[in-house]
């Protein structure tokens with residue numbers, strides 16, 4: 021085993037993608053994904069029980085596929101990492117149980133890691149070691165947050181987050197209002213390219229001088245866009261779908277990039293990392309590039325396939341945990357649907373990890389018998 | 391292993407008898423409890439997992455979240471160690487453990503005021519498939535029959551003749567599996583979940599909310 025280039029398998033099941041990645045240090049060897057997104061499409065969002073059932077079906081075949089693609093034997097692994105949270109409780113539990121079973125059967129150390137920290141760490145597979153500190157903007161259907169990390173294995177600080185909807189949720193909602201299907205991100209991105217982003221002046225949430233500098237709000241925007249569309253329809257006029265898509269998208273990415281660049285300047289950080297499913301949005305990438313360049317900030321955005329939920333990101337963080345000698349998790353590791361972002365991983369009890377929130381309470385919030 | 395009911399239960403069987411076993415009843419901690427239980431049972435027997443030549447898992451019916459813990463664990467063990475995994479109906483384990491030699495039924499808690507249930511001619515012989523129903527809707531059909539399992543105790547009006555055991559034990563499941571393996575290996579199910587219900591197709595408000603506070 022090369023201590024600085026650990027061979028780690030990572031499992032991700034926090035939402036609707038069953039992801040298994042294998043990395044060697046910061047080199048990606050395999051990234052296998054089975055998605056249940058099509059099954060959820062007709063419900064307009066992710067149905068937890070459908071996602072959990074799909075994870076169970078896909079879990080072991082996806083692990084076997086990843087091992088085959090990487091051309092390694094599970095016996096060669098230096099560790100097994102898994103998303104311990106945050107995410108959908110029942111979905112997480114499938115991945116955590118599988119990871120524990122593999123780790124136990126193979127005698128490998130187990131690392132329960134944080135989904136959000138993984139979204140940041142995945143960029144090491146694309147652009148090499150993360151600078152320390154790194155400013156990260158994570159945007160997806162489940163998260164919209166600004167995080168500052170001095171050490172991705174031990175020190176992740178939340179600077180701001182959405183106070184209502186995640187950015188990706190706003191894309192899904194507007195796509196639904198426009199009858200464009202689910203998920204909304206890709207189709208709005210595509211239509212927006214043919215529209216005028218300045219056609220309609222949609223509101224920029226929490227952008228006043230007295231608003232919190234790094235928090236986001238997309239609920240008001242969502243409502244404003246929906247009302248604008250409904251008003252057009254009520255007046256019997258055609259809805260200019262491309263202009264609405266472009267103007268809505270502009271309102272989202274304008275706020276995201278403005279606040280991210282401001283956070284970098286305020287904190288004296290010269291790197292900005294953008295991750296999460298919405299980071300695949302072409303306009304977000306372009307505007308971030310433009311604004312970072314103007315501010316002298318280096319932008320790091322992984323390729324779209326690594327921005328959405330995947331196993332490679334979990335393996336990337338697991339590999340860093342091994343390389344930095346972080347304590348492994350123990351066999352009692354549980355899925356924690358609200359694992360705080362400040363816990364990049366869940367070390368075993370013997371390592372004196374003080375749970376800063378009540379597990380029994382967190383678990384009991386979720387009905388395990390839906 | 392069986393995690394289809396509130397019991398998290400693991401046993402090691404050598405083909406003749408149960409070598410070690412563990413059962414904990416905690417409906418909300420299947421994920422946490424199962425692997426440590428496996429470890430405890432093996433340690434008690436002085437063995438490691440690679441000594442195991444076959445796996446048996448209860449496939450339910452059972453409430454979904456816990457059920458999946460046992461199934462995915464068995465599948466992962468099977469893949470990592472290249473040993474076969476055999477599925478057994480969870481209710482068959484309870485029936486076998488009851489030792490009853492006349493017609494009876496097994497009923498477990500299905501939540502939502504329903505039970506998972508099946509009829510048996512004797513402790514080894516199920517009649518028909520397992521089903522999920524409201525106790526009042528099947529009380530007449532099962533009238534006069536003893537009913538084994540926690541479902542019977544929960545609904546004494548529908549099932550007045552409740553019998554032991556109340557909870558599933560992997561020891562019984564392993565015993566039944568050992569008998570079937572010795573008899574040629576017939577009578578196993580694929581190790582796939584028996585849900586008996588369609589998923590609730592509801593997108594929760596604020597689905598996927600994993601935003602740190």
Ligand SMILES: [Zn+2]
Nearest residue numbers: 139160296329
């Ligand atoms: Zn994510």
